[in-house]
Amino acid sequence: MFSSAIRNKSRLVFDLQKLSNKFSTSNQSNVKVAVCGASGGIGQPLSLLLKQSPLVTELSLYDIVHTPGVAADLGHIETKSKVKGFVGPDQLKDSLKGAEVIIIPAGVPRKPGMTRDDLFNTNASIVRDLAQAVAEVAPKALVGIISNPVNSTVPIASEVLKKAGVYDPNRIFGVTTLDIVRANTFVAELKGLDPTNVNVPVIGGHSGITIIPLISQAKPSVEFPKDQLKALTERIQEAGTEVVKAKAGAGSATLSMAYAGAKFAFALCRALKGESVTECAFVKSDVTEAKYFSTPIVLGPGGIAKNLGVGKLTDFETELLKAAIPELKKNIQKGEDFVNKN
Structure with missing residues (x-):
């Protein structure tokens, strides 16, 4: 029975490794990735996938609620990347320090009858504030914005970075x-x-x-x-x-x-x-x-x-x-x- 359990575990680890390698031609593990909105419906499964990748050395998770719990949960997964959770506006800048890649899924989701434009007022403020923190702490990071409406949130982040004097159009992406x-x-x-x-x-x-x-x-x-x-x-x-x-x-x-x-x-x-x-x-x-x-x-x-x-x-x-x-x-x-x- 014990040997069977070992075989099953090895198979699981192998399957997870295959999932990671689908996106990676290298097993080099040396990038710090921050996820802003890590406790949400996108943020949690996104963070799970990132935790499994050999490309990620450190995973920094930020949200306004529950992030320490999400980090503790992911931290038990048997991969090399380290995970740390940050919660609330007071910890936002700390969550971004040293980040080379920042992914932003933060915001409210769409509900029946809503257009992406209906999300604008809430998500616009969220992206603005996150972009301000990026400008102050991690202006050289590559930033992927998922928060909708992407057609508007990418210009919002760009304008914030311009005002801060650190805008590089080659480093800001709307994730389509x-x-x-x-x-x-x-x-x-x-x-x-x-x-x-x-x-x-x-x-x-x-x-x-x-x-x-x-x-x-x-x-x-x-x-x-x-x-x-x-x-x-x-x-x-x-x-x-x-x-x-x-x-x-x-x-x-x-x-x-x-x-x-x-x-x-x-x-x-x-x-x-x-x-x-x-x-x-x-x-x-x-x-x-x-x-x-x-x-x-x-x-x-x-x-x-x-x-x-x-x-x-x-x-x-x-x-x-x-x-x-x-x-x-x-x-x-x-x-x-x-x-x-x-």
Whole structure:
């Protein structure tokens, strides 16, 4: 019985290691990652995934409640990374000291009938205050913002960092990875493919019509009839609402967002160590008329090493882009105005 238990434990550890290595080509363990909003519906599973990665040496967890308990819970997991919890505004700056990667899922979740814009007033203040602490304590960190509405919260963080005199547009990212994860999954389902081998770039923003999946640039190459392509595009754009409705008031997309957030965090960790990694993210951009825009970007130790742009678009995708730009510009302006008025 004892030997059987040992075998089962070894199998579990091996499976967890495989999960980590899905996002890592290196077992080097030397990045400090901070999660702001670590006790929430996204923050807890995100922190669990980060704890399992060999890329993470130290995990610093911050929230306004329960963080010491979350840290104690994760601290019992048999991986090398050290975990420490920080709770309340008085401990915020301490939680960010020495952080090389900061992931921000803090804020209130979406509920049935709510748009991402409805979240604005609460989450805008949260992101503003976190960005101020980043500016003072960890201005050189690579910062991934999950808090919605991303189209506005990324400009908010950027404006705060500008006012503090430490803004580097190459180090601030809106995490749109979930849109790519969903696109990969939905395309794979329709074509009978292995979703781990599908890669669909998604450009634009991170809400509704600003989400522009570039099915024409998918790898492997796929084609759909016009009506199916339209339906697929709309499903990707409204997938968040699909989850909110399915949970019937019990929350929004937390587990899939945690997975996507971890995937992007691991990309930042790998880039910090000199690996060239390509991911889509919502960043300061001159690719379109919108000041911020998501495109595939090459990541390096200093953040954005190269913006790969939108590539060649089909007529259908060009129309999606035209529809997205006015909405994006409005969202961005709303974020900038919030900081300038507050």
